[in-house]
Amino acid sequence: MADLIGKRFGVGYGLTGAHRLLLQRFAWTWQKPERWAIERNEQAIAQWKRTVWPDIKNLGRRNPHAVFLDESGFLLILNVQKTWAPVGQTPILCQSYRHDKVSIIFAVTISSLRQWTGRYSQSHRDNINGERVVGSLRLLSRHPRGEVVLLWDGGKPDRNEAVEHYLQRCRRLHVHRFPAYAFEPNPDKHIWTQTKQALANSTPKTVAELECHLGGVFLRLQHPPNWLWSWIDAFELPWKQVFKCIHYLLKEDQ
DSSP, X not given: OHHHHHHHHOOOOOHHHHHHIIIIITOOOOOOOOOOOTTOOHXXXXXXXXXXXXXXXXXXXXXXEEEEEEEEEEESSOOOOOOOOOTTOOOOOOOOOOOOXXXXXXXXXXXXXXXXXXXXXXXXXXXXXXXXXXXXXXXXXXXXXSOEEEEEOOOTGGGOHXXXXXXXXXXXXXXXXXXXXXXXXXXXXXXXXXXHHHHTTOOOXXXXXXXXXXXXXXXXXXXXXXXXXXXXXXXXXXXXXXXXXXXXXXXXXX
């Protein structure tokens, strides 16, 4: 940035001066960029918010549960992050370079009536297919009563023929798919980020140890219950306003 200022405006700044200028004068901070897919379609995402989201809100009269479902995989080769160590003594992590992994199907549920939140997860030691997704949907359907609004990104396992056949038979599920590569409306994406950060610098030697680590992370994410609302506040979609609207409609019906 100091070189750019010098070339563009002919003013010389050192590293300290450039840092002070960016921070104090322009309120710029040193940040890690987020990665967005080139295939992301901003117009499709904006249209989804204008057209699909109002239909979801109209289901409030039926007192539905909102269910966000997603899949992800975790390799034995986990992320490495900076940590504290004595000067000149670089920490060494001995990790397994085997490509064994644990696949997770994770669901976040929100009750529109009581604003109750919950989480459900299933782990598998191979890739997730349509049959495993159907199994998770059957397990999930046993808990929330009444109508269920299922929101997911519609990845390859979710578009399996077995999944489509199950959704056609299960009348309680109202399926809405997020636009392609639209990660910010889905709280599961934030959960994956938090999980990978919590697992950073871990050194599981077997898949069983990795599953144990994942179970501990998911258990910590469940408490306190405000963890989900902290993510909801950061979403572009007004989830809290929607549930307040659902409460109002329910009182109006009574």
